[in-house]
Amino acid sequence: MKEGIFFGEGMKFVKDDYPDIYDAVVGLNKAAYTGKVLDYKTQKLIAIGIVAATGDETATEKQMRSGMNELKITKEEIVDALRVVLLTSGMPAFTKAMKVVSKL
Structure with a gap:
């Protein structure tokens, strides 16, 4: 799910109808894939x-x-x-x- 690529078919629905949840998933993705170490x-x-x-x-x-x-x-x-x-x-x-x- 790096850089806004979501494979779950339901993510388009989430993005369109529940942007707050979508934004939370995007934030979690950024927090998980940091590349720090x-x-x-x-x-x-x-x-x-x-x-x-x-x-x-x-x-x-x-x-x-x-x-x-x-x-x-x-x-x-x-x-x-x-x-x-x-x-x-x-x-x-x-x-x-x-x-x-x-x-x-």
Whole structure:
């Protein structure tokens, strides 16, 4: 969600009809992705790992695509992040995420 890019289809509705909530989400995004210590690319790889650990293939694909498009994150870098998912979240989450990355 860096720089106003929101993938959730509901965000347009929120932006148009509930600008106060939208502004709060934008502010949270800015607070989370500061680049103070970890650069945005590293933060994005962490986000990919976290969402992959949930097993949500749609959200995982969106995170991966945005990282690849915005930050030129490679499949190899994503797989390195997914190695941690395997260790911490197990085989089901890992294999779902690997299926996603293999299709990109």
